[in-house]
Amino acid sequence: MSNLAIGxxxxxxxxxxxxxxxxxxxxxxxxGTCGYAAIDGWRxxxxxxxSVPFELASAYSLSVVPxxxxxxxxxxxAGMSRELFxxxxxxxxxxxxxxxxxxxxxxxxxGAICGSSIATAATFSKVAIPEMRRHGYEEGLAAGCxxxxxxxxxxxPPSVILAIYSLVAEQSLSKLFAAxxxxxxxxxxxxxxxxxxxxxxxxxxxxxxxxxxxxxxLRAGTGMWKLVLLFFLAVVGIYLGWFSPxxxxxVAAFAAIVIGFATRALSWSALAxxxxxxxxxTAMLFFIIVGAFIFSRFIVLTRLPNELAAWIDAVGLxxxxxxxxxxxxxxxxxxxxxxxxxxxxxVPVVLPLMTSIGYDGIWFGIFVTVMATIGLISPPxxxxxxxxxxxxxxxxxxxxxxxxxxFLAADFVLVALLVAFPALALWLPAALKM
Amino acid sequence: MHLAARLFGTLAAVFLAAMMLxxxxxxxxxxxFNYPIQGMLELIELxxxxxxxxxxxxxxxxxxxxxxxxxxxxTRPSVVRILDLxxxxxxxxxxxxxxxxxxxxxxxxxxxxxxxSDLSIPRIWYWVPxxxxxxxxxxxxxxxxVRWRRRG
Numbered sequence: 199m200s201n202l203a204i205g206x207x208x209x210x211x212x213x214x215x216x217x218x219x220x221x222x223x224x225x226x227x228x229x230g231t232c233g234y235a236a237i238d239g240w241r242x243x244x245x246x247x248x249s250v251p252f253e254l255a256s257a258y259s260l261s262v263v264p265x266x267x268x269x270x271x272x273x274x275x276a277g278m279s280r281e282l283f284x285x286x287x288x289x290x291x292x293x294x295x296x297x298x299x300x301x302x303x304x305x306x307x308x309g310a311i312c313g314s315s316i317a318t319a320a321t322f323s324k325v326a327i328p329e330m331r332r333h334g335y336e337e338g339l340a341a342g343c344x345x346x347x348x349x350x351x352x353x354x355p356p357s358v359i360l361a362i363y364s365l366v367a368e369q370s371l372s373k374l375f376a377a378x379x380x381x382x383x384x385x386x387x388x389x390x391x392x393x394x395x396x397x398x399x400x401x402x403x404x405x406x407x408x409x410x411x412x413x414x415x416l417r418a419g420t421g422m423w424k425l426v427l428l429f430f431l432a433v434v435g436i437y438l439g440w441f442s443p444x445x446x447x448x449v450a451a452f453a454a455i456v457i458g459f460a461t462r463a464l465s466w467s468a469l470a471x472x473x474x475x476x477x478x479x480t481a482m483l484f485f486i487i488v489g490a491f492i493f494s495r496f497i498v499l500t501r502l503p504n505e506l507a508a509w510i511d512a513v514g515l516x517x518x519x520x521x522x523x524x525x526x527x528x529x530x531x532x533x534x535x536x537x538x539x540x541x542x543x544x545v546p547v548v549l550p551l552m553t554s555i556g557y558d559g560i561w562f563g564i565f566v567t568v569m570a571t572i573g574l575i576s577p578p579x580x581x582x583x584x585x586x587x588x589x590x591x592x593x594x595x596x597x598x599x600x601x602x603x604x605f606l607a608a609d610f611v612l613v614a615l616l617v618a619f620p621a622l623a624l625w626l627p628a629a630l631k632m
Numbered sequence: 633m634h635l636a637a638r639l640f641g642t643l644a645a646v647f648l649a650a651m652m653l654x655x656x657x658x659x660x661x662x663x664x665f666n667y668p669i670q671g672m673l674e675l676i677e678l679x680x681x682x683x684x685x686x687x688x689x690x691x692x693x694x695x696x697x698x699x700x701x702x703x704x705x706x707t708r709p710s711v712v713r714i715l716d717l718x719x720x721x722x723x724x725x726x727x728x729x730x731x732x733x734x735x736x737x738x739x740x741x742x743x744x745x746x747x748x749s750d751l752s753i754p755r756i757w758y759w760v761p762x763x764x765x766x767x768x769x770x771x772x773x774x775x776x777x778v779r780w781r782r783r784g
Contacts, residue, residue: 215722219704219715221697224723227730247726248733255684255762256677264648264683265655441659444676448655473645474638481644481687482696536698 201237205500208233212493212543222539223482226489233496250491254484258444259365264480265447266356269432269454270312271472276458279321281421282307283329288418292409295397297333298343299390301326305347306386307422309354310429311450313361315537315574319348319582323589336403339396341593342575342601345582346609347389349571352537354382355433356447359567362487362538366494366545369559371443372436376627377560381568381616388608396604424457437630483538490542503550510551517555521617524548528566532573536581540573541566557620564623565616572609575602637690640768644687651679671750681758685765692723692772713780720777727770734763 199207212229216222227247235243254260273279286303290296301322308318322344330340352359355375364371397404410418432450435441441449458464497503510520527548531540545566552562574582577599587595616622654675662668669675691697699719704712738759746755 216700217703218718219699219701219712220719220722221699223697224719224726227726228722231726231729244729244733245737247730248737251730251766252734252737252759252762255681256758258673258677258680261651261676261680264680265652268648268652440663445655445659448652449659451652452656470642470645473648474641477641477644477648477683477687478691478694478696480648481684481691482698484684485688485691486698534700534702536700539698 199236201500202502202505204233204236205497205502205505208496208500209502216535221485222536223485223487223489226486226493226539226543230489230493230496234492234499237496237499246492246495250495251488254488254491257365259361259371260484260487261444262356262361262371262447263358263483264476265444265451266313266358266361266432267317267479268472268476269356269428269447269451270314270317270351271475272451272454272458272464272469273308273311273428274317274321275468275472276454276461276463278311278424278463279304279308280325282425283322283325284418285421288410288415291407291415294401294406295393295404296407297326297330297335298339298393298396298404301330301343302347302350302386302389302393305344306350306354306383307425309351309357309382311356311425311432311454312351313356313358315349315351315571315582316585318351319345319585320589322348323586327586327590333407334405336400336601337593338597338601339403340601341583341586341590341598342603342605343389343393345575345580345586345598346602346605347386348582348585349574349609350382350386350389352574353378353385353564353567353571355379356443356450357567358483359538359541359570360563361443362483363541363545363563363566365487366490366542367549367559367563369563373560373627374563375433375436375443376630377564377623378567380622380626381564381612384615384622385568385571385608385612388611389605392604392608424461427457428454486539487542490539493543494546497546503547506547507551507554518617520551520555524552525569525613528569529572529576532569533576535573537570537573541570558624560627561616561620561623565613568609568612568616572606572613575599575606575609634690634693636772637693640686640690640693644683644690647679647682647686651676651683654679671748671753674748674751674753678753678758682761685761688765689768689772692727692769693775695776697723717777717780720773720780724770724773724777727766727773731763731766731770734759734766738763 208229212225215225231243231247234246282304283300286300290299305318305322312318326344327340331337355378357378360374360378361371364374428450431453432446435446436443549562574580583595583598586598658669658672742756
């Protein structure tokens, strides 16, 4: 069998093994090792499985991941999501669909201190959905809005997915954060436009809530200070040259803890829970990263990416068709595969292909992250939808998926804009002279 | 929560807290006293290895892995249960091979006596949590398999 055939077979077997419920990290390590052995013999393959965990365990650039997760975990336990929702509500108060817009605004803001969409959706599901239902909002829309707005967490910096992408793709994390900001804000704006359209078409779904008095609006608005401070430390500090990304993550996580205790919003037991959650999710992610690195050693050995690029060249596909095929690939994978795994598995193959047709590694990082936001809400495996459903068991999953459809359309508008205008992602890092 | 899982999680959390506090201390000392901590990179890397690999057995023990669960909707729960066992056995196999392959690499590094450049930390220390974590994860998977039988 040719190496290429072994590579393709490896990808197929990997998908089958994962569909049989073998943990994703284990599947990747297993198929990666066996595939490597099939090409280069067991001796070298076994050295790979023995050495990769050690090489990654002490990779300094990975240390941002647990620290950013910790900041988000502390912020949600310290009730910051509630304050943000109140503040956003004060801004939109009086408009039709104010609560849905407030959810989008608050999730976008929370995304600026939390790098995870699951955490963002879980937090706002508790805060925003009961409030919207109390005011008579259609529950599918309410849940779909939180599921979709939650995905902003991975796009608006800091972002755990971008941190992991920067590691596999060997791209600068500070550049990626800068590149993600404008697309992230644009996506939030597109979501708000979506809601304005829904409110026009189905006024009954978004009943008007009486406006708050100005004094109350101002008071709620001041709840934003914690967020502004944390975003300043976690993201702006990197560009002022104060911190490296790891230092920014450590300082911001520490500041979140101090603010939590100073405002009496955080207890010792809540802090302990935040730490435990963080180490467990870090270890879980890390094991998938180990598996993905083993698998990508195998893929590199098969020369699958090069062969794929050569094939596309021979067939004469236009760049736009390649982009369309890549979008389709991520959409399909996103329907059943979890997002970090999708990125880890595909980047070694797809990134060389995209750079060969003139796209840049930073742009591609933003592109796959936007595709990941789509995967997070697309059935049958939409992780943010699952999170919301587990917290609101009385809303059927099908209804939540239906609620996310208009936002899915907004996601695709962003994808089209990114493809048509790569500057949306690339302008800010260039302007910051990085 | 399983006591052992909590213990491993707490130990990992202590290292994470140490990483955070050390980094904050370094930033403050550097900014205000122009006195950065020596060998930060090496300390953070050691802390990271300890955090991740101490928490890993807890992930196996709590069966918190990400799996693709499309099949759950297509088949009976009894089939899912058997697939779970097969998944755990596969995990056990992978972890055992991983640990087995790590030992000679760690031993070679120990015999070579390599140390880090700034703080002269013996490199073997970086291997200790990794090796310990993978072996403990294999044991945790074994516990999961034994419990699976008892639950059935």
